[in-house]
Amino acid sequence: MTIGVVGAGAWGTALAQAIAGDGSAVTLWAREAEVVETVNRDHVNTLFLPGLPLAPTITATGALDAMAGHEALLIVSPAQHLRAMLSRIPVGTTPLVLCSKGLEAGTMKLLSEVAEEEYPAAPIAVLSGPTFAHEVAAGLPAAVTLACADAALGGALAARFARPAFRPYLSTDVVGAEIGGAVKNVLAIACGVVEGRGLGQNARAALISRGFAEMTRFGLARGARAETLGGLAGLGDLVLTCSSTSSRNFSLGKGLGEGKSAAELMADRHTVAEGAFTAPVLRAAARAVGVDMPVVDAVCALLDGSATIEVVVESLMTRPLRSED
Numbered sequence: 001m002t003i004g005v006v007g008a009g010a011w012g013t014a015l016a017q018a019i020a021g022d023g024s025a026v027t028l029w030a031r032e033a034e035v036v037e038t039v040n041r042d043h044v045n046t047l048f049l050p051g052l053p054l055a056p057t058i059t060a061t062g063a064l065d066a067m068a069g070h071e072a073l074l075i076v077s078p079a080q081h082l083r084a085m086l087s088r089i090p091v092g093t094t095p096l097v098l099c100s101k102g103l104e105a106g107t108m109k110l111l112s113e114v115a116e117e118e119y120p121a122a123p124i125a126v127l128s129g130p131t132f133a134h135e136v137a138a139g140l141p142a143a144v145t146l147a148c149a150d151a152a153l154g155g156a157l158a159a160r161f162a163r164p165a166f167r168p169y170l171s172t173d174v175v176g177a178e179i180g181g182a183v184k185n186v187l188a189i190a191c192g193v194v195e196g197r198g199l200g201q202n203a204r205a206a207l208i209s210r211g212f213a214e215m216t217r218f219g220l221a222r223g224a225r226a227e228t229l230g231g232l233a234g235l236g237d238l239v240l241t242c243s244s245t246s247s248r249n250f251s252l253g254k255g256l257g258e259g260k261s262a263a264e265l266m267a268d269r270h271t272v273a274e275g276a277f278t279a280p281v282l283r284a285a286a287r288a289v290g291v292d293m294p295v296v297d298a299v300c301a302l303l304d305g306s307a308t309i310e311v312v313v314e315s316l317m318t319r320p321l322r323s324e325d
């Protein structure tokens with residue numbers, strides 16, 4: 001099965017590197033000419049994954065036409081660019097493995113719904129889980145959820161991607177795998193705020209736990225399975241990104257906690273903090289299905305500057321007492 005990877009940010013590059021780990025050829029589409037040049041000439045992605053030597057069997061291209069003819073395509077564009085990217089690729093019936101995390105602004109759609117709209121004949125899979133790109137690219141052990149409604153295709157893709165240090169677990173719950181990855185980015189911002197403002201380890205653990213309750217409520221309302229949300233793509237990724245400044249979302253929250261504005265923190269960044277884009281979409285999507293997500297609401301208020309951290313913390317802590325489930 002020949003593999004193409006669309007999007008040469010940190011994650012697309014790390015996935016190409018993992019797949020090329022057994023000597024496989026991988027085609028990597030990059031938007032930036034500098035990335036195409038340095039990957040092909042020096043076997044390094046200077047812009048998004050500097051300092052990590054890449055396999056020589058990775059060939060970068062700036063031509064989307066070159067992505068035709070692969071047996072599977074991994075799509076790793078930022079969520080808000082995914083539809084536009086897909087519309088420019090000759091996909092046809094090629095299986096698409098969605099590796100981005102987010103919801104589409106405007107439509108509130110899951111990325112699998114966007115892909116299905118663009119290419120109704122292409123089978124869709126989702127690869128998601130606790131995976132900092134630099135660790136995967138360095139060959140450190142990691143495990144992911146590989147979700148595909150067609151279990152046989154999911155199994156074939158998982159077998160193609162599995163490496164001694166990269167272990168996919170199978171699922172048929174595409175919706176659950178996607179919702180886990182999209183929601184955890186927003187919750188990671190909240191945990192970063194706790195860190196930046198010095199609100200303590202207890203508050204962070206409470207946020208992870210109550211945030212997971214929100215993820216579960218929303219996920220179940222949208223048809224996800226509880227086991228998926230409690231697995232690698234949900235709880236696993238939530239724990240990872242809520243605990244480390246290696247997470248761009250956590251770091252964004254930390255900056256907010258230190259008193260900087262979202263506009264200041266988002267200006268000039270060339271890497272993506274998906275949670276900032278997902279938060280208002282998720283708030284609207286949750287309201288549309290009648291699900292209460294107070295932590296997500298709080299993150300939205302901090303991002304748009306409509307409430308201070310003190311107000312947000314007080315309102316979370318003084319909500320009417322309720323049962324935990």
Ligand SMILES: NC(=O)C1=CN([C@@H]2O[C@H](COP(=O)(O)OP(=O)(O)OC[C@H]3O[C@@H](n4cnc5c(N)ncnc54)[C@H](O)[C@@H]3O)[C@@H](O)[C@H]2O)C=CC1
Pocket residue numbers: 007008009010011012013030031032048076077078079081085099100101102131132133134270271272273274
């Ligand atoms: N970095 C990580 O550790 C992981 C990232 N992801 C997800 O992968 C997706 C991509 O993130 P990264 O690879 O980290 O990106 P990145 O932050 O390293 O790089 C930014 C990416 O955005 C692309 N981009 C910028 N403007 C664009 C436009 N107008 N149209 C299309 N593409 C554009 C750039 O070419 C580049 O590929 C995100 O959804 C992220 O949540 C998932 C797992 C791990």
Ligand SMILES: O=C(CO)COP(=O)(O)O
Pocket residue numbers: 101129130131132133185188237240241246247248249250272273274
């Ligand atoms: O999704 C990720 C790890 O699984 C990466 O998290 P950040 O986008 O917050 O860096």
